[in-house]
Each structure stands twice: as structure tokens, then as C-alpha cells.
Amino acid sequence: MSVLIQASDVRYRYDDGTLALDGVDFQLEEGETVALLGPNGSGKTTFVLHLTGLLQGSGEITVCGMPVRKENFAAIRAKVGMVFQDSDEQLFLPSVLEDAVFGPRNLGLPADQALAHARQALEQVGMAWAVAKAPYHLSAGEKRRVALAGVLAMSPQILVLDEPTTYLDPPTQRELIRLLKELPQAKILVTHDIAFAQALASRAVFFERGKVAALGAIDEIARRYDWRL
Numbered sequence: 001m002s003v004l005i006q007a008s009d010v011r012y013r014y015d016d017g018t019l020a021l022d023g024v025d026f027q028l029e030e031g032e033t034v035a036l037l038g039p040n041g042s043g044k045t046t047f048v049l050h051l052t053g054l055l056q057g058s059g060e061i062t063v064c065g066m067p068v069r070k071e072n073f074a075a076i077r078a079k080v081g082m083v084f085q086d087s088d089e090q091l092f093l094p095s096v097l098e099d100a101v102f103g104p105r106n107l108g109l110p111a112d113q114a115l116a117h118a119r120q121a122l123e124q125v126g127m128a129w130a131v132a133k134a135p136y137h138l139s140a141g142e143k144r145r146v147a148l149a150g151v152l153a154m155s156p157q158i159l160v161l162d163e164p165t166t167y168l169d170p171p172t173q174r175e176l177i178r179l180l181k182e183l184p185q186a187k188i189l190v191t192h193d194i195a196f197a198q199a200l201a202s203r204a205v206f207f208e209r210g211k212v213a214a215l216g217a218i219d220e221i222a223r224r225y226d227w228r229l
């Protein structure tokens with residue numbers, strides 16, 4: 001198994017003095033799905049934002065062998081597809097289709113291929129009907145699905161989904177599980193939804209106050225920590 005992401009001793013303090021990450025070690029291997037669990041404010045989002053250099057603290061992170069540094073940002077962002085916790089941070093173009101096309105175009109795909117990828121991804125998340133809509137007119141769950149399509153359209157090697165089930169109705173959640181199960185990519189799922197994590201992940205990492213408090217098999221971590229989420 002090859003290691004896709006290796007993070008060691010990652011520390012990060014926000015400008016207001018909050019120590020959000022206090023020495024985090026993490027590893028993701030090819031083909032695996034890992035759940036990041038932990039209470040509100042434990043550092044999960046802060047940590048995943050480090051994986052593509054959106055935040056930069058101290059410590060060492062490599063993605064596909066590349067240190068997360070400015071000169072590698074473009075290459076790393078082509079490998080890691082991130083769906084943000086807040087969809088409004090992700091969708092910024094006037095129409096759903098333009099938003100989904102933006103990523104693959106940005107990676108250098110010719111227009112017709114980018115369009116084909118975008119349409120297929122929108123189809124996969126059940127949002128093909130909305131191609132002409134303005135993203136800011138969509139419901140929260142629809143926005144989330146379009147944000148996911150934008151990432152899938154880039155065919156990244158690693159998927160990072162921060163609270164992907166928030167705002168999704170139960171049938172859409174089940175559909176998402178089915179879709180993610182079929183995708184070959186390694187995945188990091190940040191979630192408070194234990195059933196969702198158990199349906200997809202083999203391992204879990206439990207964050208607490210900026211540290212990894214426990215890690216292990218998903219069922220084991222879920223049993224030990226379920227009550228604290």
C-alpha cells in the first residue's frame with residue numbers, strides 16, 4: 001500500500017490566539033477511507049484545510065510524496081478534491097454548470113472534455129436538472145451536491161469531504177453513500193454522522209482539542225466514542 005498523505009506534528013494557531021491543532025499525526029493510504037470524528041471545535045476542519053495548503057501551520061505534511069508548500073500547491077490541489085463544510089465558500093460562478101466546469105478547465109482540460117466531466121458529475125449527484133440555475137438560488141442540500149460534483153469533475157486521487165451529509169435528506173444521504181462506495185479514490189470523511197462513517201470508512205481518527213485522542217478501526221472508535229459526538 002502506498003501512502004498518499006503523511007502528516008506529522010502539525011500545529012496551528014489562529015490569529016486570535018486559538019491553538020486549533022496541537023501536534024497532529026495522520027496517514028492516509030491508497031484506496032482507504034478514513035473518518036475524522038470529534039466534537040465541535042476539535043480541529044477537524046482546520047486540519048483538512050492544511051492538506052492543500054489553505055492553512056499552513058508548523059510540522060510536516062506530504063501529499064503523494066510532495067511537501068505541502070507553495071511550489072506544489074497546484075499539483076496537490078489537482079490530486080486532492082475538497083468539498084468544504086460551507087458550500088457558499090465553494091460555489092461562486094453564475095450557473096451550476098459553469099461552477100462544475102471550472103475545476104476541470106482550471107486543471108487544463110479542453111473545454112469539451114471539461115464540459116463532459118462536469119455533466120457526468122452533475123448526473124452522478126442528481127443535479128443535472130439544475131445546470132442553468134444560479135448556485136445561490138439552490139437549497140443547502142442541492143448546493144452541497146453541486147459542490148461535490150465540482151470536485152468529482154476533476155477526478156482527483158483523494159477526496160476530502162467536510163461534513164458531506166449536512167443538509168442532505170435521508171434518501172440523498174443513502175445515494176451519497178452508494179456513490180462514494182463506487183468511487184475508487186482514497187477518502188477522508190469529516191463527519192458527526194456515525195452511521196455514515198461506519199458505512200464507508202475502515203478507520204477512524206478521533207480529534208479532541210486539536211490532538212488525535214484515538215485512532216483505530218471505525219467500529220472500535222465508534223463504540224468507544226459514540227456518546228461524545
Ligand SMILES: Nc1ncnc2c1ncn2[C@@H]1O[C@H](COP(=O)(O)OP(=O)(O)OP(=O)(O)O)[C@@H](O)[C@H]1O
Pocket residue numbers: 014015016018019020038039040041042043044045046047085207
Ligand atoms: N478563523 C478562525 N479564527 C479563530 N479561531 C478559529 C477560526 N476557525 C476556527 N477556529 C477555532 O479553531 C478551533 C478548531 O475549529 P475547527 O473548525 O477546526 O473545528 P471542527 O472540529 O471542524 O468543528 P466542527 O465539528 O464544529 O466543524 C475551534 O476552537 C474554533 O473556534
Ligand SMILES: [Mg+2]
Pocket residue numbers: 044045046085162
Ligand atoms: Mg468543521
